[in-house]
Amino acid sequence: MKKIFVGAVALLAAGYLGLSGIAWYHDTLHAESSAAQPVASAETAQIRDILNRNACYYCHSATAALPPYASLPGIRQLSQYDIDKGQRYFRLDALFNALRDGSPPGQADLAKLERVVTNDAMPPMRFRLVHWSTGLSQHDQQTLLTWIAHQRKRWYVTPGVAAAFENEPVQPLPQALPTDPRKVALGMQLFHDPRLSVDNSLSCASCHSLSTGGVDNRKRSLGVRGQLGGVNAPTVFNAALNHMQFWDGRAATLQGQAGGPPLNPVEMASASWQQIVGELNADPSFANAFVKVYPDGLSGPNITDAIAEFEKTLLTPSRFDAWLRGNTEALSREEVHGYQLFKSTGCASCHVGANLGGQSFERMGRAGDYFAARGEALTEADNGRANVTHDPRDRQWFKVPGLRNVALTAPYFHDGSVTDLREAVRKMAQYQLGTTLSEADVDALTAFLKSLTGTYVPPSAPMSASAPAPSPAFAAQP
Incomplete structure (x- = not known):
């Protein structure tokens, strides 16, 4: 009985500290972000308020000022664990900056936030047990999803996309980019x-x-x-x-x-x-x-x-683009199923936009130690983004590759360690998403990825006599 009583008191104390911390954090962040800043739109203010109320920045920001209780023994270790894990998956700093200055939020940030809201995955249950005031209400969830849709339509929709696909995390290629x-x-x-x-x-x-x-x-x-x-x-x-x-x-x-x-x-x-x-x-x-x-x-x-x-002319439209533009016959049933899996398993949280990637940096092996499993000695190139920023938090982070024509571009990953597309799909699921795919799911995902093989048509241009002719085009796969 005594142990139960002590545990209850500890839980109450933790909850009190958590509530106090959330309030402290919210008030402090609101004061700092409001100083010398233009008045935000009502929608933007709502989004910031939701993120603040749920203390998302505790674990997903490199600059968050934690509440005083976070330095207490035991709590400090738990906080650091949550921060390390949170920043491995989703860094919110760029999104918060976009909310503050009105710039376009990153496409990968929108996709990650959408996945979190749809799955009601944040804050995690352990955090909610201590911070009782956190957790997204249905109104919060709808507000966030509506804002995400508005941002995509404002900044990222490709002209000509079918109305049903305007709010997709990926978009068809543009017909062309402006060039001279x-x-x-x-x-x-x-x-x-x-x-x-x-x-x-x-x-x-x-x-x-x-x-x-x-x-x-x-x-x-x-x-x-x-x-x-x-x-x-x-x-x-x-x-x-x-x-x-x-x-x-x-x-x-x-x-x-x-x-x-x-x-x-x-x-x-x-x-x-x-x-x-x-x-x-x-x-x-x-x-x-x-x-x-x-x-x-x-x-x-x-x-x-x-x-x-x-x-800029090296665009390769594929059958997938035709499908996104409204041609329902452009993809097979298995390819469509593969695209649905691509979204539901989390691939589309990073492989976003018209290039299905190339919009963010992500840690290689965020859900498992890819480099230990690889078995090869680490190289300087394995440091990834940290070689540029010299920030140890960016070690082993890489630009997410675009997936267009991926069936033609083996071997895969920054180290070229995988030669088979199906194996690349399995490894990404394992080390990035922390899941094991069935063979049927691998089949469907691979079929979808093959639908991204496009057609390149070289621009018509005169060549000087001394310059070699360009390589021939490659054609879309059936």
Whole structure:
């Protein structure tokens, strides 16, 4: 009886502290976020209030100020465990910033929040037992889901999508992106031009072949003199839709990405842009064509600008896009079922947007130790995003790859460790979602992923006599 009494008192004390902490946290955050900020819309204010009331930032923000009781022995350890786990799955800082300044919330953030609300998964039960005032009411849930739908329609809906799919976490590809055809023509030549490499042996297309899904199908690419790169080459198709470039996001734009390999000592190994410009200027036909488009002539920024402009044309619409645009016959029953599984199992919480990925960074192995299971020694490349931010919390976080043409782009993951698409599906379910799929589910998901294989049609453009012709297009799979 005494133990029961002591336990009840402890629970009451914990609940009191929890209620006090929530109130303290809510008042403090409200005061800080209101200072010197424009008045938020009523809808935005409601969303912030729901997140604040439920203390979502306790575990999902790197900057949250925890209440005083969180430093007490025992509670401190539990709090740290919840914070570590919470930030592994969902960091709310960017979403809160978007609520504060009116910028577009991330597509992956919207998808994760939608999944949490739909499954009533947050706050977790253990948190609710201590913080009695938390938990989403039906009104809260509907408010959040309505806001998510409004944000998607405002920022992310692809023109021409069927009305039934406007609120999907993924969208069809746009018909085209705005480009300058003259720059596209130059960029197409430069993309296939080996003169960007120090020994004239490699072009951009050497690792990003347009006839094999925009990759070289190697575990790690070969640079000049047979040097081995550190990561698996990501596809260049649809890369214009990524929020950042490279696995670690070290380039913010397509132009920034295009400027990396030519000067990378392991890849194309040119000493400088001056060296590359000298090679290209030695070709009067190309140099004269270039200056007609860029009056200030050949330079590193102009070369990479032209390549980026060409890469904006590398869109590969597929049968899945036709289905999202209203053609109900475009997908088979199994493919549709696979797409439903793609959403219900949680894949669409990260593989979002028109590229089905490329919109966020996620931890590789957030639901299990992928690297320990891999059995290979860790490399510098395995540090992922931390190599750019130098923040230890970003270690082993990577840009989520887009899944378009994934059936053509094996091997998979940043380390190229998996060669079979079905095995990649199983491993992602295991290490990212913490679930084991049935063979029937693997079949359906794989069928859906194969429906993402699209068609690329090269832009019509004149080629200079000295520049090699682009690789042929690849066609959608039946």
